[in-house]
Amino acid sequence: METVFITGANRGIGLALTREFLASGYRVIASCRTPNAATALHELEAAHQGGLHLVELDVVEPESLANLVPTMEQICDCIDVLVNNAGILLPSDGFRQISAANLRQSFEVNSIAPLMVWQTLLPLLKKASRPRIVNITMPTRALSLLQNRTTNHHYIASRYALNALVKMAADELAEEGLITIALYPGYVQTDMNGYDAKAETADTAVPKLVPLIANLTAAQNGLCLLPDGSSFDW
């Protein structure tokens, strides 16, 4: 049985991924900031005795990260799949709304934390026979195509940074047997977009992602994948 570790698993896409991986027979380690308040995860835990473990993790807190490895070593010998899912969108609507505090926070959660979680869990990932690291993100186009974009600066800039870091680390760590991708989950109804009616529901969007992650190959290392498995030209 493969083990999946997911950040921000208490709601939205992270919760739907937890549900789908469990239904597909994986052992899931679902991390979130406040497990005591994660009602939906507790319901899944009761329904999948032994299959789901709840772990406390605030991805931007060094102390929380430091506690992670000893906690994990009590649960599993290795991690087959890491899903860096936790993220925030602090909106902006024009240049004058860009704030240093919001940029810093967005980079902390969306760009830096995925790398720190990944570094922390690397020893356990390396013990798996086919370790995969999946970084949930937005597909970033050539900067020349960003013209006329005047919203969500904090989020977009932080995703360009994450994607650059993922690509560089993917190429470096491939030599050690890791398969690393950036993954766009599609436009999915969650708190992040106010359950926009134009987006797909998590119940229909997320099930497509699990077989894609399960079947990742070394040839896909360093790519940004779309929900249908095709590669985005970033």
Ligand SMILES: NC(=O)c1ccc[n+]([C@@H]2O[C@H](COP(=O)([O-])OP(=O)(O)OC[C@H]3O[C@@H](n4cnc5c(N)ncnc54)[C@H](OP(=O)(O)O)[C@@H]3O)[C@@H](O)[C@H]2O)c1
């Ligand atoms: N929805 C979309 O259409 C879409 C499209 C492209 C990419 N994404 C990406 O998909 C991921 C999930 O987003 P979502 O749509 O499911 O949004 P969401 O419903 O707002 O969920 C965000 C999750 O991230 C967690 N989180 C935030 N800061 C954290 C921290 N410091 N430590 C640990 N967990 C933290 C939240 O936990 P709390 O409950 O504790 O706040 C929550 O579980 C994000 O990375 C997002 O950028 C979403």
